Every structure is written in C-alpha cells, then in structure tokens.
Amino acid sequence: xxxxxxxxxxxxxxxxxxxxxxxxxxxxxxxxxxxxxxxxxxxxxxxxxxxxxxxxxxxxxxxxxxxxxxxxxxxxxxxxxxxxxxxxxxxxxxxxxxxxxxxxxxxxxxxxxxxxxxxxxxxxxxxxxxxxxxxxxxxxxxxxxxxxxxxxxxxxxxxxxxxxxxxxxxxxxxxxxxxxxxxxxxxxxxxxxxxxxxxxxxxxxxxxxxxxxxxxxxxxxxxxxxxxxxxxxxxxxxxxxxxxxxxxxxxxxxxxxxxxxxxxxxxxxxxxxxxxxxxxxxxxxxxxxxxxxxxxxxxxxxxxxxxxxxxxxxxxxxxxxxxxxxxxxxxxxxxxxxxxxxxxxxxxxxxxxxxxxxxxxxxxxxxxxxxxxxxxxxxxxxxxxxxxxxxxxxxxxxxxxxxxxxxxxxxxxxxxxxxxxxxxxxxxxxxxxxxxxxxxxxxxxxxxx
Amino acid sequence: xxxxxxxxxxxxxxxxxxxxxxxxxxxxxxxxxxxxxxxxxxxxxxxxxxxxxxxxxxxxxxxxxxxxxxxxxxxxxxxxxxxxxxxxxxxxxxxxxxxxxxxxxxxxxxxxxxxxxxxxxxxxxxxxxxxxxxxxxxxxxxxxxxxxxxxxxxxxxxxxxxxxxxxxxxxxxxxxxxxxxxxxxxxxxxxxxxxxxxxxxxxxxxxxxxxxxxxxxxxxxxxxxxxxxxxxxxxxxxxxxxxxxxxxxxxxxxxxxxxxxxxxxxxxxxxxxxxxxxxxxxxxxxxxxxxxxxxxxxxxxxxxxxxxxxxxxxxx
Numbered sequence: 001x002x003x004x005x006x007x008x009x010x011x012x013x014x015x016x017x018x019x020x021x022x023x024x025x026x027x028x029x030x031x032x033x034x035x036x037x038x039x040x041x042x043x044x045x046x047x048x049x050x051x052x053x054x055x056x057x058x059x060x061x062x063x064x065x066x067x068x069x070x071x072x073x074x075x076x077x078x079x080x081x082x083x084x085x086x087x088x089x090x091x092x093x094x095x096x097x098x099x100x101x102x103x104x105x106x107x108x109x110x111x112x113x114x115x116x117x118x119x120x121x122x123x124x125x126x127x128x129x130x131x132x133x134x135x136x137x138x139x140x141x142x143x144x145x146x147x148x149x150x151x152x153x154x155x156x157x158x159x160x161x162x163x164x165x166x167x168x169x170x171x172x173x174x175x176x177x178x179x180x181x182x183x184x185x186x187x188x189x190x191x192x193x194x195x196x197x198x199x200x201x202x203x204x205x206x207x208x209x210x211x212x213x214x215x216x217x218x219x220x221x222x223x224x225x226x227x228x229x230x231x232x233x234x235x236x237x238x239x240x241x242x243x244x245x246x247x248x249x250x251x252x253x254x255x256x257x258x259x260x261x262x263x264x265x266x267x268x269x270x271x272x273x274x275x276x277x278x279x280x281x282x283x284x285x286x287x288x289x290x291x292x293x294x295x296x297x298x299x300x301x302x303x304x305x306x307x308x309x310x311x312x313x314x315x316x317x318x319x320x321x322x323x324x325x326x327x328x329x330x331x332x333x334x335x336x337x338x339x340x341x342x343x344x345x346x347x348x349x350x351x352x353x354x355x356x357x358x359x360x361x362x363x364x365x366x367x368x369x370x371x372x373x374x375x376x377x378x379x380x381x382x383x384x385x386x387x388x389x390x391x392x393x394x395x396x397x398x399x400x401x402x403x404x405x406x407x408x409x410x411x412x413x414x415x416x417x418x419x420x421x422x423x424x425x426x427x428x429x430x431x432x433x434x435x436x437x438x439x440x441x442x443x444x445x446x447x448x449x
Numbered sequence: 450x451x452x453x454x455x456x457x458x459x460x461x462x463x464x465x466x467x468x469x470x471x472x473x474x475x476x477x478x479x480x481x482x483x484x485x486x487x488x489x490x491x492x493x494x495x496x497x498x499x500x501x502x503x504x505x506x507x508x509x510x511x512x513x514x515x516x517x518x519x520x521x522x523x524x525x526x527x528x529x530x531x532x533x534x535x536x537x538x539x540x541x542x543x544x545x546x547x548x549x550x551x552x553x554x555x556x557x558x559x560x561x562x563x564x565x566x567x568x569x570x571x572x573x574x575x576x577x578x579x580x581x582x583x584x585x586x587x588x589x590x591x592x593x594x595x596x597x598x599x600x601x602x603x604x605x606x607x608x609x610x611x612x613x614x615x616x617x618x619x620x621x622x623x624x625x626x627x628x629x630x631x632x633x634x635x636x637x638x639x640x641x642x643x644x645x646x647x648x649x650x651x652x653x654x655x656x657x658x659x660x661x662x663x664x665x666x667x668x669x670x671x672x673x674x675x676x677x678x679x680x681x682x683x684x685x686x687x688x689x690x691x692x693x694x695x696x697x698x699x700x701x702x703x704x705x706x707x708x709x710x711x712x713x714x715x716x717x718x719x720x721x722x723x724x725x726x727x728x729x730x731x732x733x734x735x736x737x738x739x740x741x742x743x744x745x746x747x748x749x750x751x752x753x754x755x756x757x758x759x760x761x762x763x764x765x
Binding site for chain 2: 091094095097098115116119120121260261262263264265266267407408411412416417420421424426442
C-alpha cells in the first residue's frame, strides 16, 4: 500500500505551495521597503518632517518642487516624503497606521476622512488655527467646511472640485443644437443625448451613468443623503427617484445612445484619456472639474468643450456640490505637528508655491492665490476656474463624508448584487433596489458594530 | 540541546556496540549542524516570510482584524459561517473558480500532450520549436501578457478587427471567462516539457512490435502511449490543479472579476476582501478554506489514481 504515506506528503506539499502563495495577503509588510525608497537622504537638520501623498507623475514633480521651496525657507526642517498611486497609497498608509509610524502630514480624501478620524488617526487642527499658524483670512468657510467633523477641523482643502457634464461644442454645433440650460433635468438630458446620437450617429454620452456618484447626486438634489447620520443604514426611504433614474440609464443603453454595461466593461479603463469623447466617438461625458485639463491635453489642439452642471431629477435642487478634491491632514502619530501645520499653511497661502502647483489639485481655496494665478492659466484651467465660480452660489450643501462601510457597500453590494444584474437584464429594477437596500443595510450595520 | 539529543541515542547503541559507534554518530550530528548553517539564509527567510505568516493567517482567520480599527478581537467561526451563508459573492467566486479549473486544466493538458507528440520527432529544427512553444508559459503569467490580452479582446482589439465585428468579449458574461481559459491553454509549456520527457521514456520497441502486429497510429496512441504516460499525466494534473485554483493575475488585470462576477476567481476575491475592503480576518479565513478545497481536490485525484495510473513496474 503506497497510497497512505504519499497522500500525507502530498497534503503537506499542497499546504506549503498554497500557503506560501497566500502568505503575502495575510501579513502585508510593505512599509519598510517603501520607507527606504521614499526618503532622499536624511539631512542634519534638527527636525525631520514626513509627508505623504498619492497622485500622478505631474503631481509628484510639482509637490517635490514646493517641498524644496519650503526647505529653503526653513533650513532647519528636513522634509522626507513618500508618494504612490491611489490604491497603493492607501495600502501603504493602512500598514503604517497599524504599525504606528504614520507620517506627520498625509494627503486625505473626503471619502475616507470620517473613517480615519473615527479611528483616532488624525489630529484636530483648531489649535493651530487659533495660534495663527494657519492663516485662513482669504478662505471662505464653505471651502473649509468639508474638512470639519463634529465641529473640529481635520483636513485643509487643497483645491475645490465639482462634477460636470462636458459637451463637445463642435459636435453640438454640427447637430445644430442649442447649449442646454444649466438647470437641466434628467429628462432634458435624455433628450439631448438621444438627439445627438440620432443626428450624428455617435454615442450621445460616454460616461458610466450607473456610477455610484449619480446615485449620490440624485438624493443630494432631493435634499436627502444616501447614508443615515450614524452610518448604520441607508439614509433615504424612497427608492423611486433612483428607480426612475436607472430606468433612464437602461433606456439610453438599449437605444444605443450610450454604451451598454457590457461594452463599458469591455472598453475598460475609466481614465480620462480613454474616454470616447477624446476620439470624437461620443458627444458628451462627465468628469470632475479638475479633469478637464487632462481631457483637453488628451484631445489635442483645436477642440472646444462646454462645461455644464450635472442634470437633476424633476423638481430637485442643484445636483452639484463643491467637493474638496483632497486634504492635507496631520496624523495623530505626528512627531512635529507644529511644523506640519506650517507646511500646510505654506502649501495653501504661499503664492510662489501655488505658482508651482498651478491648481493641479483643483481650484485653490485662497482668494488671493486665485487672483495671482488668474493671468497664468491656460484655456482649460481658465474654464475650470470659471466653472467653479459659476456654480459656487447655487450648489447644494456638501454632504457628509462617506461612512466607514461605503467602499464595502459599493464593491460588494452596489455593483455585483444590484446594478450589474439589472443592467444585464437578470432582474427588474425594483428587485435590484430591494436587494440593494437589504444587503447594504446589513453591511452598514455590521461595519458600525 | 545537543546533550539532550545525544543522551537517548547513546543509550541503546552503547549497550550493543560501544564507543566507536557513538563517535561516528556525534560527527554525523556535527555535519548536520554545518548543513543547517549552510541553508540558514533560506531557513531564516522561510520562518520570517512563510512559516510565521502562515501561523498568523491561521490565527487571523478567527478574528475581525481590519488593519485600521484598533478594537478587533476573536469572532470564533463567524468568518467561516459568513462565507457560506451570508456572502453571495463568495458562492459566485467558487462557481467561477471551479468552472475555470474544470475547463482550463483538461484543455491545457490535452493541448500540451498534442504539441509534445508533435515535437517528439527527429525533424530538423525541433529543438528550436520546443523553445518557441515553451516561451508562452514563461511570459504568459506576466502582467504584460495580461495587458496585451486585454487589448486583443478589447472592443477595438485584434479579434474584433479580424472578425470585422464589435463584440464585447470581456463584457459579456458568456464569453469573458473563455478569454481567460484561452490564455491559460496558451501557457501549455511546462506540462508540455514534462510530457515530452515522458514520451522519450517509452521504449521504441513497443511501437515497433505494435507496427509489426499491424496496429495503426491511433491504436498505438491509445494502447501504448497513453497507458505508459499515465504517471506523467497524473503528475501534471496535480500540479495544474494546485495552480489552477490559485489563478489571480490574469483575472485581476484583464477582467477584474467582471462581468457579473463570472471571472471573480477565488484568489481575486480574497485579494479584494483583504486589500480593498481591508477585511484581513475574513480574507485569512478564505485562504484556509481555499487550502482545504485544493487539498480535497488533490486527495480525490490521488484516490482515483489507483484506477487509472499505470506504473510499468507494477504487476496487475
């Protein structure tokens, strides 16, 4: 009988093979490697300030240049920095948080701010506002509001953003159509998209209309919010507005005005540069306002774009709000919070620093900085500034940051259990919303526990 | 430590054969120590990066550890219970993984065997072909090939260009997983090499004798090649089974689990839970269930082997 011992050996072999492959996922140990890679030679200054951010190469170059300016101004401070792409950044920061060695200053996102604050990882900044380290005399309260939680300031807004519809002006003229009213509703939007598609034979619209941002917009416009205040359940009772919206999305897909969900997945990407509007295969799309710069770059010379606010449900208020594109926050594990605050203030108010940054993170919050930058802007940057200025007075108030279970709800419920089964025709929209409500509430309740 | 070990070993040997034996045993242990010292870099790395993480993941499987939250603790078997009762995506991940394994593995082995038989000749340039056909399995698991695959099957990709069609291969729930299976079959190189070695082991006389008896190529394949190759098939099957259930890179880059979770392979879902949702406890529990699944599947193959694997030396 040779089978018994060999089965045992085989099981051991399998265990070694499988578990050694799974091991990295069980115990991430990214931090040391990233630390050593990020630091450019420790100087002999008495203070070492650590800063981390996510972004593209463009942002890294500009930010590093500003850090050098800061170091020249304060020779006793040596700034050590680390940066990464969006997804890696959060893995890196989570690992450092677990290890208790977060940097002094970290870039934060509106969607994660509450989670990080609720876990005690960020320090309130109000003391440094009171003692004058931060100078917010040229900053409106509405631009700071996004960084406030429970009355305390946890993040300084690095630029203001809002969503927008981008229309290819030449396609609109080719179809002989008027620029839509900025207060347009979804039914007007549907008409415009359909007409563009029928007259030009291209997609009327190329953004992913089923994106969760639109779900949020619908309820924001109706004066509600998608999550309840304590984050343990959905915050609205009536599924009908979103059902109406999803029915419109399905109509547009079925009519070929937009890509079907199937085609969206096959086209993939999701980056500005791969949007079909770049190659003229679509007449409209939606973007965050700072992305117009990247879109204009990708589309090349001689293209004209019109920026409009997001459409709203019938009878709703503005579906737009001013979103802080990202924050700088001081972590609770910071060793030099005072110097960290000085750096953030430099980033916010120093004209020279902002001439280097050139609003890459969105429209700056300081009015003085905005005025100084005005003459230096190129066409698309100017459009972005003008767009934000044009909606500033009419936008809806900023909704609360996403609750702790948000990512889980979107990744494990919204797409796989509700939106995709509906758009692939497996279930009705009513069924999709019923499942979504039940499963999302279960996830939210569990996360809050 | 060496004293504690030598004491019991010494007792029986001393009573039988006396001193010389003991000295030999001692120097043998000394040699062992040297050996361990030589492989200590590997041993240290093994304990630091494999053994300890394995233990840690086993313990984490019974917790709700999520990296950021300081107040985590034991949850008993909750993670395992949730997997099978309250996580519809987990069931989809199982379905996708089993479908992939049961399609891709047999197809890859059949393909590998077919090519191996073609290359098992004495034609000119045959070694060049062998290298050429092995190349895909070296690069096939790479990120670059996965990105290329995305382009080939994309809406503006090569396949649609050739067919003159606009088919969303990667977006259609019926076709998306097949693009991954085709990629897997294309990486037939390593089982092919092993098959080739196996084919060369089969004595030529068997074929000559069969030819004299009037057996055609087809009969020779079924009566000689396949039976004598069963140990090799068995080995390949086990290896492919293990790697097949752990497939990750291709789905991660090409489809991301979409559409409708039809390509949400187990390892991909595990990754998403661990590093997107940061539910390390739940992900660790999933890893251990995967181990159990692979162990069971492999054990089944081993059990079945007595019915179909033929070792030349065995008398039936």
